[in-house]
Amino acid sequence: KAGVTQTPRYLIKTRGQQVTLSCSPISGHRSVSWYQQTPGQGLQFLFEYFSETQRNKGNFPGRFSGRQFSNSRSEMNVSTLELGDSALYLCASSLEVVAGGLIYEQFFGPGTRLTVL
Amino acid sequence: GESVGLHLPTLSVQEGDNSIINCAYSNSASDYFIWYKQESGKGPQFIIDIRSNMDKRQGQRVTVLLNKTVKHLSLQIAATQPGDSAVYFCAENTGTYKYIFGTGTRLKVLA
Numbered sequence: 001k002a003g004v005t006q007t008p009r010y011l012i013k014t015r016g017q018q019v020t021l022s023c024s025p026i027s028g029h030r031s032v033s034w035y036q037q038t039p040g041q042g043l044q045f046l047f048e049y050f051s052e053t054q055r056n057k058g059n060f061p062g063r064f065s066g067r068q069f070s071n072s073r074s075e076m077n078v079s080t081l082e083l084g085d086s087a088l089y090l091c092a093s094s095l096e097v098v099a100g101g102l103i104y105e106q107f108f109g110p111g112t113r114l115t116v117l
Numbered sequence: 118g119e120s121v122g123l124h125l126p127t128l129s130v131q132e133g134d135n136s137i138i139n140c141a142y143s144n145s146a147s148d149y150f151i152w153y154k155q156e157s158g159k160g161p162q163f164i165i166d167i168r169s170n171m172d173k174r175q176g177q178r179v180t181v182l183l184n185k186t187v188k189h190l191s192l193q194i195a196a197t198q199p200g201d202s203a204v205y206f207c208a209e210n211t212g213t214y215k216y217i218f219g220t221g222t223r224l225k226v227l228a
Contacts, residue, residue, distance in 0.1 A: 006160075031214075042219075042221060055214045056215045098210070103148055103168075108161045108163075111159075
């Protein structure tokens with residue numbers, strides 16, 4: 001079974017531009033979560049989607065948005081890029097995060113390295 | 118490769134020795150925990166998980182111990198190999214739709 005895939009793997013943008021990152025979850029997984037990873041802040045939760053609905057959101061400004069499609073693929077968008085948005089953006093998929101009192105494991109993709117100049 | 122963390126605690130271990138990586142988690146209501154391994158240039162890789170109704174779980178060369186009394190999790194790696202060099206994260210879930218991650222520990226295996 002193929003793992004989580006993310007495209008592109010590397011991206012260079014300039015301040016003020018916007019960017020869209022894509023994530024394809026493991027086949028059959030319906031939950032997709034996004035994280036930002038930086039040396040200073042570690043792994044920080046951005047948002048989680050299930051069946052095209054955002055169920056949880058982290059403490060990031062409104063410039064960060066996402067969506068999920070009917071095939072569970074997800075995209076995240078960052079508008080008006082700032083230098084501080086340079087980071088590794090990670091997507092993780094899960095069959096379901098929590099259901100019936102059971103929490104499910106989460107698997108990560110390789111990430112998209114975004115550099116803002 | 119990418120820099121995962123510039124200011125992470127580092128554990129240096131001689132090849133062949135056992136490694137113990139610790140994690141203090143934040144929420145006493147957390148029900149489920151995962152240990153991840155992240156190598157340079159890669160996303161975190163699932164290693165082993167444990168649920169709150171257990172205090173120990175073993176995998177291949179790895180053991181996770183959970184002490185709910187002091188909110189502490191540890192990962193033991195037996196006979197540490199050069200390929201084990203990476204950053205290790207613990208993650209906790211309280212039964213909500215998100216995981217919370219620890220800051221990570223860098224493991225260096227000395228030949």
